[in-house]
Amino acid sequence: MLNHPTVERLHQLRLPGMARALASQAQSPEIGQLSFEERLGLLVDCEAAERESRQNTARLKRAGLKQAATPEDVNFRHPRRLDRALFARLMTGRWVSDHQNVLICGPTGIGKTYLACALANQACRQGHSVLYVRLTRLLPALAIGRGDGSYLKLLAQLAKTEVLVIDEWALAPLSDDSRRDLLEIFDDRHGTRSTIITSQLQVEHWHASIGDPTLADAILDRLVHQAHTLDLDGESLRKPEKPV
Numbered sequence: 001m002l003n004h005p006t007v008e009r010l011h012q013l014r015l016p017g018m019a020r021a022l023a024s025q026a027q028s029p030e031i032g033q034l035s036f037e038e039r040l041g042l043l044v045d046c047e048a049a050e051r052e053s054r055q056n057t058a059r060l061k062r063a064g065l066k067q068a069a070t071p072e073d074v075n076f077r078h079p080r081r082l083d084r085a086l087f088a089r090l091m092t093g094r095w096v097s098d099h100q101n102v103l104i105c106g107p108t109g110i111g112k113t114y115l116a117c118a119l120a121n122q123a124c125r126q127g128h129s130v131l132y133v134r135l136t137r138l139l140p141a142l143a144i145g146r147g148d149g150s151y152l153k154l155l156a157q158l159a160k161t162e163v164l165v166i167d168e169w170a171l172a173p174l175s176d177d178s179r180r181d182l183l184e185i186f187d188d189r190h191g192t193r194s195t196i197i198t199s200q201l202q203v204e205h206w207h208a209s210i211g212d213p214t215l216a217d218a219i220l221d222r223l224v225h226q227a228h229t230l231d232l233d234g235e236s237l238r239k240p241e242k243p244v
């Protein structure tokens, strides 16, 4: 690495991408063929790319995704009725800028969480804030929040998150408080934020699973009308245990 005063100065100014690019330019014999503007442009591009990558890493860490799933690794070979055209459209990120939702339904092990995490990963790359939660953990956290004073803070955190992933929807019956919490969450998000939901139940059964018809109407009205649905079916992707 070149020990040049300018390289050190760039590090002091917290411009490590430019510092690294300058050091590498200094070792490249062909660099003299480029104009000053071209060389400066390369340094700035390198700094911008490094910052973007650091910010993406931080966004991914804050998102707390359950699986390190990437769009590139999504399995299209396994027969599970995955709508490839819809998935490709979702990858553009338009659904996030249009504040729409994605509902992923299908039997256990079909890859719902993986697909949700791959979409969330893509949203992080596109610069959006993301948070992954399991409904079975979120609802108790809100119930505790009522007692310890963190309820409104938690609701505010959910409301400001651009893409909220709610895994394991409709896995257990809901209490009346939980139904009201869900209405709060979706009322905050409706028309301004996007949500990804995964569930073993198909969307047509969600109304009954919520329990209270009036609250179910209100919750689903805010959730399903602006939504893309990936309805999966097939064998589990979990590998069967080998007999010993």
Ligand SMILES: Nc1ncnc2c1ncn2[C@@H]1O[C@H](COP(=O)(O)OP(=O)(O)OP(=O)(O)O)[C@@H](O)[C@H]1O
Binding pocket: 067, 073, 074, 075, 106, 107, 108, 109, 110, 111, 112, 113, 114, 115, 198, 200, 237, 238
């Ligand atoms: N594209 C993929 N590439 C590699 N592994 C995958 C892929 N999709 C799913 N898997 C793996 O298959 C298993 C089941 O996937 P996942 O947990 O996403 O299913 P699920 O439908 O959410 O299941 P459940 O309803 O039981 O939570 C996991 O171990 C996951 O890592």
